[in-house]
Amino acid sequence: MTARLLLLEDDPAIARTVAYALERDGLAVTHSLLVDDARRQIRASHFDLLVLDVGLPDGSGLDLLRELRHAERTSTVPVLMLSAHGEEIDRVLGLELGADDYLAKPFSPRELAARVKALLRRAGARPVAGAAPPAAHIFKDDEHGQRISLRGQPLALTRREYRLLAHLLRGAGRIHSREALLAAAWGDDSDSTDRTVDTHIKTLRAKLREVDAATEYISTHRGMGYCLDVP
Ligand code: CA
Secondary structure, three states: OOOEEEEEOOOHHHHHHHHHHHHHOOOEEEEEOOHHHHHHHHHHOOOOEEEEEOEEOOEEHHHHHHHHHHOHHHOOOOEEEEEOOOOHHHHHHHHHOOOOEEEEOOOOHHHHHHHHHHHHHHHOOOOOOOOOOHHHHOEEEEOOOOEEEEOOEEOOOOHHHHHHHHHHHHOOOOEEOHHHHHHHHHOOOOOOOHHHHHHHHHHHHHHHHHHOOOOOOEEEEOOOEEEEOOO
């Protein structure tokens, strides 16, 4: 699996250089020129890391960062802020708002790529060629075919179940709220409820048990949500 990264940067020359350096390192880069577009992209899909410029034509990367930190689904996604040279205030504010790292312009693309990889390692994501997530020995997620197999056996999952399990897998070992799971598997435009998540988790558990009856992979955390535990 490839780590996915969103780059919010309005300077096309910088964006090109950065995207090139990161893609060469095996990351999949989605580029946004505007805060609004980045917000939409983040809502619509999962990113392992975000690189946010501060000054954008339609707003500030710092405001977006603040929003992301307040939303449960994105509260812990690693964020690296970029900003114009010497804007000390941005640096302080960025770190206070929960950015994980900060780079002042001008920077070298190599430096950025190195910091990105360090953040991904810290987050326990699977970057960069070769590094498999711990769960990969037991679960295999074929993102293109939208199929997951457990201990070598393909699971017969519905589309929702696939998205639910894929999300749990990506954040294995972390507790995911029903709200976050709902957003991941159903998107924004649905009138599904927490109960819907519970029902799908139940059928998902049954399907996992058909392959491996000895292990309870998904645990319930009362009042908090669900967690995929990989032994
Ligand atoms: Ca800018």
